[in-house]
Amino acid sequence: MSAPPVSAREAEVLALLGEHLSNAEIAGRLFISVRTVESHVSSLLRKLLLPDRRGLARLAAASARTGQATGPAPALPAPLTAFVGRTRERAELAAAVRAHRQVTAVGPGGVGKTRLALAVAGDTVGEFPDGVWFADLVPVTDPARVGAAVAAAVGAGEQPGRDVDDAVPAAFADHDALLVLDNCEHVRDGVAPFLERLLAACPRLRVLATSRARLMVPFERAFPVPPLSRDGGDESDAVALFMDRAAAVGFPPGPGASEGVVAVCERLDGMALAIELAAARWSTLGLDGLAAGLGDQLQILSGGARADDRHRSVRAVLDWSHDLLQPRDQALLRRVSVFVAPFTAAAAAEVAGFAPEDVSAVADGLGRLAEQSLLAVTPAATGTRYQALETIRQYGAERLAAAGELTDVRARHLGWCTAAGAALADAGGPDWRARFDDFAEDMRVALGWAAEQPERRAAAHRLARSLAGLALTRNLLGEAQQRYEQVAALADAEEAAGEALRHAAAVAGLRRLGDDMYRLHRAAADAAHRAGDNGGAVGGLAEADTVAARFSTSFTRLPTAAEVTAVLARARELAGDDPRATAAVALADAAVVTDAYGAVQGDADNEAPRTIERVERAVELARRAPDPVTESAALDALSGALSWAGDAFAAAAATRRRTELLAHLPPTPAVTHERMDALAMAAGTAVGAGELDRARRQGRQLADHPLLAEAGHHATAWLLVADGLAGRADETLAHAVRFRDSFEQSGGQQSLSLGAAAASVAMIHGLRGDDDARADWLAVVGRADTTAEHRHGYGAVFDATVLLHRGDARAALERVAPGPDEVWKWVCWVWLHWYVALRAVVAVLAGHPAARERIAAARAVVAGNPAAVAQVDRAEALCDGDPSRLPAIAAAFGAAGSPYQQARTVLLALGEHVVAADAALTVLGLTPEAAGRPPRA
Structure with a gap:
């Protein structure tokens, strides 16, 4: 989550701090209390990450000299047109937001809910020290992705080991803020449970939602948004809006037109969208043209059985706008309604399916639609893009179905998404992420449609596989796992299902979700068994046991020893003479012995050599198979066995072999997961062998890896340890900020490396003489480690180092x-x-x-x-x-x-x-x- 915005009032206080005024002088200058000034100063210190009042004054002075802003940009979208009228509703909705935790502005489409909510949010931004945040749910088509959409809007990334829906509650947990959720009606089933979790976890957060219907949650305070006031004739809000928008197109109505404008607004039922569309046509149709155009059209859908109350007026205006178009433009409007995200003219030409395909003619038609406010125009680095408002998009979809074109157009949209996904998979460059984001939601919509059509199952399978790979590259790990599981469900062959499940398991490993890894490997084994593939079945069973042993700390419920033993026995029974299967079973057997289900103790001299021999056999079998991923996993077990035997150098050499083995393999999910683990283990064993520079290099690779961008605690753990042991205080404390923020957002995950990382930061604070900060970080150690006994290792090393630094050798001797x-x-x-x-x-x-x-x-x-x-x-x-x-x-x-x-x-x-x-x-x-x-x- 990015830094909270500085409010207008806070900016005023900050500017006066730059003039070195006291709190009392600032209070007098702004006509506010001294206590309010003190509150604003405290908020500024927190938001701008400055230590004291002098820092604020220096920042304000520097900003005044350079003319630069002092805080982050506002989180609210900036409307391109003025907000007109609604004085009473604006005040009442603001009062409701102040009085209630969750308020829903309810009303029909086109009534102006979004603009009213944005105006109220802007009015109250100064009352929320941690700012006002905005999330538009229009692009969301799956209720299950509401949390992911809000997390993306507020900048709260997914954390390993936790669902993305938990990212927003974690980000807002201690924030005094307002969250605006716009356009909730189509995903109410997802918004309601999301809000229940969010508000329960964030006691100081308030939510203002807009929806065409109530969200039906018990804590909701509904605020009906009425049509624009038409009372008062030519001084009404509706007329004022019409006059403002008509003037914007260069033809303001004269005094003699006011009576006719009042009549038009009355016939449009005061609906803001309808009024804006009518005003946009004022310059080309005039009052008489509008009156004639609206006459029959308003009556067609005004109250009959075909229309519900929520859509009557907007549909009337859209029908009128639609019927003013040429037939080719009508077809273009309904056919581009399948696009969810902004689209280019080339994409529209392909999906619209005009013969012959003429991009320039389609671009000309899109321009005409944009002129009539039926499409919004968005200039971008990759070219002009168009987008229909949600109401107009839904209207176009209805027209598409009525014209009998829905299946053909959606099929072309599916083909376009599949081709675009394939092209992006082979592309690269600095704009790759933006290009994926530009059309990812269209891929999701096309996939959702195709998956429901039995005759398009194969096409849905191809698109799901493409989207899974793209989501993984985009670091959307939660979606990547979801899509790989969907690929398995759509597969016609069990072999393909098993492969997809193995990919899903590897992505779950990247997310540190041990339970999912185990479940998915077992499911892959079942799929292989149904396909008659004994080798694949053995691989899945053996891998399930292996991950339970290797990644035990990532499980919420570790399989019992009896369950693991039974799975391993079944794998042995099926293995036969298959080299890869034999290697997988040998690895599982070795991993279970050396890790969570029976770690070899250092004083068990007779066990360590046998264990190492067993693991080395697994390494050799995997090498012969050949199976690099299994060989890397076996080398991981070998490094663990060597560590138990006290051979730090051999353990480090084994992890180096892993990184070399994996370096040039294609980045499949399994290879990527194995490579990430290998880097972490290589950094750890390098520390153990005293190779601090190597540990720093490998720790840096982890810290900079894009897949760990949202998992700063895991990304920086070994870099913190290496820098801490080297005594590099500035570097350690700089990375400690990322570590701490990510660790707290993760809910306090536990692992040995996280505990050691936190302890290294505590040690640096001790070497700096800051006992308060050291105590604070030692408390983090207590939450980050899996068992208190582990602190007899790194804790003793770090504590004794601090004591020696301070000249207390006796205390260090005790430690x-x-x-x-x-x-x-x-x-x-x-x-x-x-x-x-x-x-x-x-x-x-x-x-x-x-x-x-x-x-x-x-x-x-x-x-x-x-x-x-x-x-x-x-x-x-x-x-x-x-x-x-x-x-x-x-x-x-x-x-x-x-x-x-x-x-x-x-x-x-x-x-x-x-x-x-x-x-x-x-x-x-x-x-x-x-x-x-x-x-x-």
Whole structure:
């Protein structure tokens, strides 16, 4: 969700702050209370992310010099024409919004609900510190996608592990804001439950909706929007609107026309849309032409059994406008009504189906329709686009059905969508996303129609498959999974269904939805079994067990050990001699043993070698198959087994093999999911091997990956750990903002990497001497980690580092008191080398009698780890009382990518090096004054 807009009143307060006025002086200047000024100042600090009043003053002064705005652009759309009349309704609706959590402006199409709602929203924007937000639901055709549409409108992205419908409640949870939902009538079944969840989760949010009918929710306050007032003759709101719009086309009615205008507005029942369309024709028809044109047309649908009260007046105006068109333009209007999003003349020519196809003639016709306000014109970088208002689009659809052309035109629209999707799948460039967004809703509508036509099942299958791939590329992971499941449902062959279900499972993996991964792999296995494909069935069953073991923290309900065992037994039974099936079963067997269903403990010396042997067999079988994705998954299990065995270097090498194996494979959903996991594991194991620069590079790849754009906590986790261990405070704190925002919006997901990332930020705050911020981030650690015991690993490393920085070696000694064998399961994966090396350093600085024994023990473990070896070397130099070795050790830390430890080592050398150490710490963004300066050992 983007930053809340600065209100008009806040902008005034900000400008006066730039003049360095006090709150009392600002209150006097604006005729408001001092308390109100204080409230506006607090709101500005929050919205503009500034620390204090001086920051606001500097920003205001700079803005005044440059002439730039001081805040984000308003979230409300800016109408291109003036709002006319409705003084009473405007005040009453504003009062209703202030008094009730949810208000629905109800009235017929064309009555002016949207313009009234926008006017009221603009009037009250200053009363909502977190701004007013607008979402137009016109393009939404599926009630299930209301939440996704609102999330896109307000900039609240989907979070891994949560449904997109939860994004908006998460974004508005603590916001005092107004959300305007426009045009709800066609998706009421989706809007009602969405609003119930939203308002329950956001106690300070208010919602103003517009709809042709009430939303029928228990907390709704309906506000009927009447037609424009016609009382008062030529001074009525209806006449004022007509006069304003007629003047806009260059022919304002003269004084003698007022009586005729009053009559026209009366006959149009005060409907705003009808009045605007009539006024647009004033310049070409005049009063007598309008009177003649409206005469018969208004009577055709004014109250008969064919029309309901909501549409009578608008349909009359549209019938009149339609009948003024030439037959070819009438056909064009009804045929382009199938487009939901703005469309080009070329697209219209293809779908309209005129023979011969003449784009220039169609463009000329679209221009005539636009002149008569039947189409809106939208200039764009890719060319002029046209769009019909929703009411006119629905009217055109009725005409299309009445003309018997509905099936043919929709079929051409389906073909156009399919071809456009195929072209976009092969395209690229910086405008790719915009091009997809331009017509994605048309693809969805065409797919919805085709899926309901049994004879078009194959076409629907092709379009669903195309849309699934495009949605994945567009990072719409929720829709991509939905579409792949739809592909499976539309498939004529079980083999195709199974493939689509496997794709859906991989996308669920990208969303960190373990339950869906497991369900979809089981469903793929069932489809393969029905098709007589034993290999595919084995693959699905084995993969289900594998993901349950590998990604256990992403499940809300992990399958029981008995269920996993039964699935694995069935897979073995079906495997036969198929190489890929055999490799899949071997992987599942190895993954179950090494992960959630039986992790090998570090002190189980007799189990670790057998487990590694079993996993290596799975790797080799997958390599021979060949099956790169399964081989990568087997390498993941191998790195886990090697970690349990305490071999950090071999574990890192296995993850590097994964990234190399996957680097040049086509980006299928399964490959993409595997590649993302491989990058994360490679970064983690690089940390464990002391390869901080490599960890930073791979962490950066994750942070910059587009698929993680909306999952900043997972994207930045390992980058935070690597930067934190290196002591790069500025970089760590910069990425911490993204991490924290995304973590909170996700609802507080739990995983070991998230806990370590939060702990690394806490450590940096500790090194900066900011205990309040450190405590705040330690609270995040408590929510981000899966078990408290994990903090015996990274928590001990980070806490002891802070304590040593402050010169409290005794406390640091206590923090790492347990021997590695006591906390093996918490340090064996990433933290073993860091833990044992730090214990050696702490022992020396605290004067522990076993310091030399700890140094010797650490050397046996960390040999080959550049950062940990430098730690042990430093401990030994201090223990020997030989600070002359410290400058060389400091250089080793620099080469190992650890500038903090480099500066810390210089600091321990004392003497003439202190100034250089303090300068190095300052460059890193740390606080030299917080660093302890222990006496020389």
